[in-house]
Structure formats: structure tokens, C-alpha cells
Amino acid sequence: MKTPICRFCGNTLQRTFANLGMSPPSNAFLSAVELGQLERFYPLHAYVCESCLLVQLEEFETPAEIFTDYAYFSSFSSSWLEHSEHFATRIVKRLGLDEKSLVIEIASNDGYLLQYFKKQGIRTLGIEPAVNVARAAQERGITTITEFFGSQVATALVDDGEQPDLICANNVLAHVPNINDFVSGIKILLKTNGTATFEFPHLLKLIEFNQFDTIYHEHFSYFSLLTAVNIFRFHDLEVVDVDELPTHGGSLRLFVRHSGQATPSENVARILANEREANLEHVETYSMFSGQVEASKRTLLKFLIDAKNAGKRIAAYGAAAKATTLLNYCGIRTDFIDYIVDRNPYKQNRYLPGCHIPILDPAAIARSEPDYILILPWNLKEEITKQLAYVERWGARFVVPIPRVEVL
């Protein structure tokens, strides 16, 4: 195997952040027929670059393979929709956007975010490579280009006279294989006094709260603010403000402008200071994470073994990408978990990649009355426990696996 190379600075990658073994692509759900066929597994090995400290995976699949028939429709999560509406309302005020403004979203999914700008009479344009979700956006009246964003697409839009006042690239930066081409596209496309926003899970929280299950193949890079600032600066862009968000277990929202347009806020300095205090400038900090991950696997397996030995029946909620990582890494199959329920009809009556645990409609829970319900998307645990409040009827308990196994 050839030595992997840092996708930002080109340095060779030798230092392990977390090695989760072989794992299938997290959204490669299987039909019953496919259970008997050869399945693709790739190394799920995160490295930290010793030169620029970007935590990253090697790229094994082309983005086209991963994203063109993407199973994730943003609009299936009600708390995510609330988060998006709140964001749109606030940023329209903050930037003083009106009918003359243009908002472009990169990875616009099914139009879950742009719909809220459109409601306020603002012109919108979505860019989304997954054909099936882009179609859903078009159906709700959100003009959408089906392309992977980069410098080429940016240049073409500028040539057509389309320069946005706001670019939203929320939850896409981590999924971009060629980060330099992507950020240079932002530099080309953004209006001189425009703003671009980026959201990504905060590496500081991933380490602090042991969120190793958020490492999966589609998620190429894991950013601290330190590395993000360096990457934007390299492309003559500046992080002028940053918010800390509760989404995905702790994310950052960056406000980025052309260099020299504004002075960075105190928030930027404060979060950079937090990261320095957590030793994120030192490569040894990243190496220590591996041991923590292995200990978590032993603790989760111990809980499940004890529960099964006591004759308990266990179901799980949420066939999210993190479920594929966690269950494959720990080797958990139907020997521990009878089934997983998920509200997304695309996933129902299919099987979790690798582990082959069946995915059912949430109604299965009331029918089979399990003793434990393992909440796999722990970031949505409040929403899920509320939805499933009825399980109290037969005394079922909720269990959250991350940051450590906890029976609620």
C-alpha cells in the first residue's frame, strides 16, 4: 500500500489518530438479495498530518461512487430543520439580505435550508451532486445544479454573472476530497463584500467527547479551528467570526470573507485559545486518542454481553452513518441487536452495511417490546427519547453508547 499524502499540504501521513479496521461505506445499505454477495470493505484509518495537523482519512472511493445516490435526505430530521430555519432567519438579518441578494448553497441536499431563504423572497441557487436528492429540491421549487463544486463550477457561475452575497457550505467541507480546489472555488465565486459560512464537527469535541463513530469514509477531514484558519488563509480568505453549535455533538460555524474585509472577532481568538489549551498544537495529543477508542469498544461489548447473558432483548434506533462505524468496529451483529429502526423509508427493509442487521420501520418497537433501545445517533437522543416515550409502558430502557455507555 502506498503512503498516504495530506490533502492540504502534501506531507506524507504516518501518524495514526484512530484505526477502526476494515469497514464498508457507511451508506451502502443492502437489500436481502445483496446479503449473499461480495461486499466492499475499506480501511477506516484516520491519520493526523505531522506538518499541518489536519486529521484525515485516505480516499478509497471516488466521490461520485459515494454521493450520486445518497441516502441522506436532510428533511427527515425535524431538529435539523429547526436548526436550518433559525440559521436562515439570523443570517438574513446579520448580513441585511433582501430581494436583490443571491444565496448559493453548496451541497444543498433536498433544499432543506434554501427553502427558508426563498420564503423571505431571496433568490437562491443550490449545488448538489446527488441526483436523487437534487430532484427532491427541484420538486419543491429550489433551482439546483447537479455538480460537484470546485474552481471550475465557480468560474462558470462567475462567467454567467452569478456572484453570491452569501455562500452556505454547511456540513460539506469535511466531505470534500480536494480541499484546495474547493476553497479556491469559494475564493473565485464570492462577491467582494460577500460572506461564506461553513459548518463542521469540531475536532476538539470529537476528542473531548470520544466521538470516534463520526469517523467514516465519506467524511474525509476533521477540523480544528487552528487548521481551518490556516487552510483559508492559504487561499487568501479570512475567518472573521465563529459560532459554537450543539449540532453533531459540537460543531463550529465559520464566517469567512475575503482577506482584509473585516477584523476577526473575539470568538475566533477565544476558540483558538481553547484549542491551544487542549494541546491541539501538539501531535502527541492526537496519538493518545487511539487508546481511548479501544477502551470504548471493550466497555460497549461488556454491556451488551452482560445484557444478553441476562436474557435481555436489544433493539437499536437510527441507521445513521455513525451506526455503521460503531457496529462494524465493535463486531456487533444480530447476535446482540435484533434490529435497527429508522424513519427514513429509503433505509427500511434493507440491512446495515457489514453487520447485516435488519432496518425496520419504528413501529417494530411497539410490536416486539425490547428491553433496551440503543440510541445510535446520540446527538439526537433528546428528540428520539421524546418520540419513543411510549416504551415506558413495558419498562424499556434507553442506552447511549457515546461518549461512554450510559443507561438513561
Ligand SMILES: [Zn+2]
Ligand atoms: Zn498536512
